[in-house]
Amino acid sequence: MTSTIDMHCRPATGTPADAYTLGPLQSGPSCCDPEPLIRVENLSLSYDNKPALAGVTLDIYRGCITALIGPSGCGKTSFLSSLNRLTDLIPGCEVEGRILINRQDARAPDLDVQTLRRQVGMIFQKPNPFPLSIRRNLEMPLREHGVRNRSELCDRLERTLTDVGLWDEVKDRLDTPALALSGGQQQRLCLARALALEPSVLLMDEPCSALDPLSSAVVEDLIQRLRGRYTVVIVTHNLAQARRIANYAGFFWVRERAGTLIEFGRCQQIFEEPAHDLTAAYVSGARG
């Protein structure tokens, strides 16, 4: 008997102001009556018995954008991967602690991992569209998750590509290889692919770092539009970006060879009146 995690996002309120079906900026529920969707308690993670994360405890609030910042190697990617159990794929990776997603244990051995990953989508640093056509990139995961109806598939294809602002650019070449798209377009395609599965959480691992400033701005704008509809956890090295888009921010730092969460709070507080000296030094650019 496998259990699944049932998470339903509250729909966005407000009327769409433009072509984006996600609605205009900030149209979601006021995300900031904090209601934790993901609770991480005392999470530790090690690779081949070498600790990479130690004692991370934080809540991620429904409908908000949470930014994770910190220097390279402090375990941000490892943290994200443990949320959708991608760490299962890495031999020698041990996770300890509790991860509750919508009050259900995401680490339960009998959990249906496929369903978990459908509901907790992930975008990687390097765009990774499959070597298939644009259409197949979007349809293949949908089919795997039981969406077989042709018109339903077409519908979702058009909707998600419109959501990521790619529809007009690719509608005439849906059957051409996705790898022929530009880096920024590929990243938006990956985002569309994740959105097509209608997840409630999106994990983004430095989604803009492989992109030029213009594509990066497009993707960032897109992430802004996800607020309210999706719960977004984004890792970024771009502090200005974190500051622009996030509602909450967490600061990681390496202590005694293992990454730890130094400070977590509202974005404004982390950037403007950090409680910890390390945070203050990092966000002001003095260290890190």
Added chain:
Amino acid sequence: MIWFKPSILSPSYADARLGWGLAAAAGLAAAILLLIVLLLLRESWPVLQRVGGVRFFADQGWYPAEEMYGLAPMLWATLAASFGAVLLAGPLGVASALFCRHYAPFSVARLYRRMVTLLAGIPSVVFGFWGLTVLVPLLAQFQPPGASLLTGILILALMILPTVALTADAALAAVPDAYLRGAAALGLSRGATIAGVVLPAARGGIISGVLLATARALGETMAVLMVAGNVVQTPTSLFDPVRTLTANIALEMAYASGDHRAALFVSGLMLMGLVIILAAAAWRLSGGRLHG
């Protein structure tokens, strides 16, 4: 400081030498191929000129002493044996490579890979011996005489299986991890990942491997000669004994002379043509539509 290093700015001698060396090696390989084709043409020219190319396909049988040069039955036998073998070994080889990469525990996969590599190194006569002493008598119990197209296909399949398995394994290993992680993050099952992502990504390599194996099957001589029965006839069933073009050359070259000898060179030319067609197909398939 770059101006102290003219070698960065101007082409260095070492670079030029390497370039020439590589070009010479490539040129040598191309020249050898050309020489072989020219030799085949020269040796087969007398009979081609006298009886014409068409009769090699149209003649009713292979009686070189009576100036009947029908190679068609042996051409069909060659094609049937090779494609039969590929039909068997292709799916099996790809399946074993998939098992190795995506299902087997690491230690099992390593052991299995070593065994397949070993299988690839077994000389073809040894396969022939085995076929002759085990396979042929076994089949003879059901369908005498035993030595037949079927035994030829089975032996050939066994021989090209490692080629398919090893090239497919290499192609699968070259699939970037990012695809696998991406597929897992989308909640795809292992089967769906393989069918939807891994196989399309590895397709070019797998197809080249299968075509390479086909070429090997077309050219294989000893093992087939030992188990296929060597009767010159167009096979009508799997149990008919057949003679392939290569077996024919090996059997008759020792005593052939004159037009008979030249006719054997024509069959060599025919094999060469088949392999060239195959290579062209490989080139088209792996260079062209790689994306589904």
